Amino acid sequence: MAKRIIKKVAVIGSGIMGSGIACHFANIGVEVLLLDIVPRELTDAEKAKGLTLEDKVVRNRLVNDALRASLKSKPSPIYHQKFADRISTGNLEDDITKIKDVDWIIEVVVERLDIKKQVFENLEKHRTPGTLITSNTSGIPIQFMSEGRSEDFQKHFCGTHFFNPPRYLKLFEIIPGPKTDASVLEFLNGYGEQYLGKTSVVAKDTPAFIGNRIGIFSIMSLFHTVKEMELTIEEVDKLTGPVIGRPKSATFRTVDVVGLDTLVHVANGIADNCKNDERLQLFKLPDFINTMVENKWLGSKTGQGFYKKIKDENGKSEILSLDLNTLEYRSAKKAKFDTLELTKPIDKVIDRFKVLVSGKDKAGDFYRKSFAQLFAYVTHRIPEISDELYKIDDAMKAGFGWEHGPFQIWDAIGVEKGLELIKAEGLEAANWVDNMLSSGSTSFYTVQNGATHYYDIPSKTQTKVPGQDAFIILDNIRKSNQVFKNSGVVVEDLGDGILNCEFQSKMNTIGGDVLAGLNKAVDIAEKDFEGLVIGNQGANFSVGANIGMIFMMAVEQEYDELNAAIKYFQDTMMRMRYSAIPTVSAPHGMSLGGACELSMHADKVVAAAETYIGLVEFGVGVIPGGAGSKEMALRASDTFRKGDVELNVLQEYFLTIGMAKVSTSAYEAYDLGILQKGKDIVVVNKDRQIATAKAHARLMADAGYTQPVKRKDVKVLGKQALGMFLVGTDAMEASNYISEHDHKIANKLAYVMAGGDLSEPTLVTEQYLLDLEREAFLSLCTERKTLERIQHMLKTGKPLRN
Template identity: 80%
Template sequence: MTRRISKVAVIGSGIMGSGIACHFANIGVEVLLLDIPPRELSDAEKAKGLSLEHKTVRNRIVNTNLANALKSKPSPIYHPQFASRIKTGNLEDDLKKIADVDWIIEVVVERLDIKQKVFEQIEQFRKPGTLITSNTSGIPIKFMNDGRSEDFKQHFAVTHFFNPPRYLKLFEVVPGPQCKKEVTEFLLSYGEKFLGKTSVLAKDTPAFIGNRIGIFGIQSLFHQVKELGLTIEEVDKLTGPVIGRPKSATFRTVDVVGLDTLVHVANGLYENCPNDEAHELFKLPDFIKTMMDNKWLGSKTGQGFYKKEGKEILALDLNTLEYRPQKKASFSTLELTKTIDSVIDRFPVLVNGSDRAGAFYRKNFAAMFAYVQNRIPEISDELYRIDDAMKAGFGWENGPFEIWDAIGIRKGIELMKAEGHSPAPWIEEMLNSGNTSFYSVQDGATYYYDVTAKKQLKKPGQDAFIILDNIRKSNEVWKNTDAVVQDLGDGILNIEFRSKMNTLGGGVIQALNKAVDLAEKDFQGLVVGNQGANFSVGANIGMIFMMAVEQEYDELNFAIKMFQDTMMRMRYSSIPVIAAPHGMTLGGGCELSMHADKVVAAAETYIGLVEFGVGVIPGGGGSKEMTLRASDTFRKNDVELNVLQEYFLTIGMAKVATSAYEAFDFGILQKGKDVVVINRERQIAEAKKHALLMAEAGYTMPIKRTDVKVLGKQALGMFLVGTDSMEAGKYISEHDKKIANKLAYVMAGGDLSEPSFVSEQYLLDLEREAFLSLCTERKTLERIQHMLKTGKPLRN
């Protein structure tokens, strides 16, 4: 039976329920969001003379919760218009509507009695065969199944989303004891393919996989922090980006999530895992109990491990339990990793550190390795599921078994023994059989050690993915220090940036030209894609700054022209070029995407032309391209000035789309041409498919454009009057006005006396001249310098 999901019902509209509803709306599914009707009128409703029977009153809870979710930052929804896909109602009047849905998701309060009551009501209207899942993270399925029909049990599972559902990728699927195998397989597949998640099959054990390991890690740190004499700032320094974890690290993350949430899960583990060897670790340290008593729960109460007073952020001293100014944390061991770009390569250095940081890592990783080895087969039969869960649910770049591999399995055992832990029998058995790693790469695929089979097996589900890490060496066609060109197979090449933050400097520009040359000579198409944290943060502004400060204007002009020529080389090549942006795609990264034949963007793409922030205009073809796109948008009887102004404001206001879908509104992505992929893991494979499709359909090199309509003095005058007014109203500074006027000159096509048709090269020359002139301005150099130092724009 082919199962399709066109409509879901979400029961419960709290933070999680509304977030789940929004994410289904994100992928085009119609959503029915239900909650209880209120039991009493609000003051506003009383003032209006409304009764409890009034429809707006009966839907007040669900409508308020959804409205609050849609206003939250970051947004739970890809585009404001997608919210129209969600219809609201209440459980007394509208529950009968669930008869029309394909999937019912229960997200009510974590109390068994309430869940059982909701399930009983659902059974009155649910049609047989409809999927029914719960978002619980702590109630055993056997209790939720109690009293339910056979059909209910056969289609019932836990589908545990992590909060916020749009952004955190973990989707734990826990089938009930009677759940049909095909239902479990469908949920896992749907999570990956449609929801863009990392689907992880989990067992019905307390806190499943992600929270079991994640809460152990945090509780372990709670107990270690005082033992090792570390401050909370030091722990956050040691457990943040240096080891591939989020910037919020440990204590800031707890503040954001809420200490009460963490304590609830930890208490549940303490009560429900009496045989866990780390059982006592789930007991709360005294300082946590005090914080709970004081209601120091984090962001929701204004203070937790950190507290903001005015503009200053204070840190909690765990010895005195008083707040004090933050202290800068520094360790000599961390200094040794500064030249190691790849996080996975830092771990051997970190555990060999001779300072307190080294001691911390040895103790911390020993505890983690000892714990995860003993969770097999308790919480998972396969070790890769534990790694997948930690990466997708907690934002770890590498899972615990991957870290153990990086350090070396025997070295990991040495660390464990030093802390009084023993290796699990299956670990010793694995080593004795000649397997010296948990993972290996064979023929471009990832293999993992399977404890039951006692050998390396291919990790399932890879056929839909292309993992660049796995093919980089074996399929390498060409490389320099900043980029690698790989053969994706079927006649398609990929160019992967490897520069710091994937900036577009001379090495990347050289590689792009080489990739096009290679593709035109021996291949069918080219993908520009990588699997780093971000596609590209733009041009190397450090290089631009040095050239401008040294007044090497000829060299700077050459560098800008080389960038422009490379963008045009991509556009006017004899093979299709597909860009695959994701994450931050700013400045030059955005310009590159706009010059591809097609963009296959990840849904989570934050793309925009942000050059105004460093005192220049887009100089790699972005200003030209927005002018061209405005020209292509002109229709008969249009007020062409208004159309052009929209494109001008996209650059002038440095607009950054908060999702790929929003980028269509800005004209950065083009409807009917560019596409969006929900699951980023599938992006390179999808981009390859589109390159192949275009090549096999008979791709022809485009003819260079000489028909771009520019409006000349008519547009220039309007823009100059506008910037004068903005400066007079103190909305922009004098230098902002200067930058905007330079952009106005380019997008008007200069001071032509009447509307004219010009070539792309004409506009590129105007753009480059404007960019260079701005690089001679002291205030522009101040902006670039400030960005390089702080990572933030300067208004001067």
């Protein structure tokens, strides 16, 4: 088979989904042609300008407006606004001939079979044979779409279902048509995972495929349970959110965001086309949903759904909730359950399920009932929607943001216990579950030799989940490859002479135990290994230093201990930089404050594309004190070029800290000077991150890594920089842009980054800057307003401006 390379794609249809898909291809460096229909009439503005329907600007209005709206939307569909230059727009009349030059055509037009067939007929006239052509339908059977098309078209045609928003949701369902060539499916499966950063799942051509079939069942069964158990929507959202590893928006807020009409459309599709589904009754819409649809209470798009935001008489925003009995909005009620209190000390979501299903209150009843329904349902969907159980779990995790799939949750509760719950609910699991137990397999998954295996129903054996060889799954190797462990970290052997240091603290905060673990990891690596990766597979890399510990010491005025703690942090960062082995940091998700400092001191950063990284210490009333302020001064010095206005360069780095800038993707971190071009890299698929980081550590070791020499050549600008900064901060406070305390913090930072009040530009050591930084940090910890900021952050998780 000839090698297939994707250099250019055409996306047909520029709605929310089409524009989102176009942006994600632009994210990964592919050239995109985005086409839509020509408007049939002029707007008033166009008439006023004297334009006609023949003008190009009018003919491309729909596509250009849609793309513009998409690029402005939050969260952004694109990693960096300049990546939008990779997208060119046009219309389906003037520009359709251009599709002859693309490698892949993706149709994302309205969900109507007649329109899709018309579009395909038109596309086939201009498509070059051998070009991939796929539909992003979420409900129309793939087999109907390619009827009447040529042999070549049908061979290269299938469904590729992205989930909205395409940048953030990882599920990529691939649905073969009756004549799709096996090599096309194999290519798309690999491309989705490696290049698009997705979890690729080849699904069967059944209504709603895998993700939506199970996801919509889960929501619909909840709609019925809510009424039956007389729960409020706040209670359900409390029970079905982060406590069970689901998104914060849980159930009802998620429906509001997605749109009730979208949900109803998919549910009706399943009800109409899955007549043999044993739970068909559950897809019939409850009365309250019908009323809401009639009233156009569809969620965020219509301003009200299950929740409604209003302003009270004082202009203060309030979120009201819908009472499902009266269908009237009322003030939100706080939901509280004893069972949930019992899970508070349990950090790992997977360990909570046993506690939840044995709850003695309404929450326990709810979990027993809803898990019983879900477990029974998924057993009957094999082999209807998938032959392999792991694909159902993958689809729910990647498409609906669940931390664990149904079979993983069932394993956590225990297979026998799950069957008990199903029976208690008057339901039955499919026969293959009993067969599994009698064949000697007591769980759906096992880990063997560091790889995940699943129970394969036809062969009745535990079979390795395919495609894992490109990944390192820390959960699978943590116990068998452990080299060191304390309360803050686990250090694992990744093989090939490379170690990994994985944070295990709450929210991966960096406290004394983590710092001790990092130092120990460097010690072990220097003695017996050849490189060190600092990486984990938690929800976030790390939210930074343990500010609770800093707060306690500051309140109790233990300044010597605090000074020692900050110095320990600084020394650990310098240890990362000046060790005898290469160090690679692998940040992802939130990588804030101390976590950002740590990454800036590694030899290399292998960042996940979805990395939100920045020095945010201003928000808690201090400056970066773990070598971050020093590092920004050093990086500014390294970027001074002959003829530069050096003050302007330094000011950029100063503002990155002073405005607590955080990147909204790893690519933006290059602009902030946090990631460095030519040194640090970005990976789109987070699952590959640890393996890629390991490979880079190995590469540096193989290239003959030499321990770096400590820097004594950092150019600081002294009084001239300090004077400029102080004038600037005075003006900012005078104009009420910053508070008096912000002014004080900014001046302390200015002093550090200018290198103090030296009379002329001077070359200094890193240690000189570290001492200035630590002194400034300590003095800020003696300020009442700083302590108020830290306390507020610890209580609310939000910064205080005082």
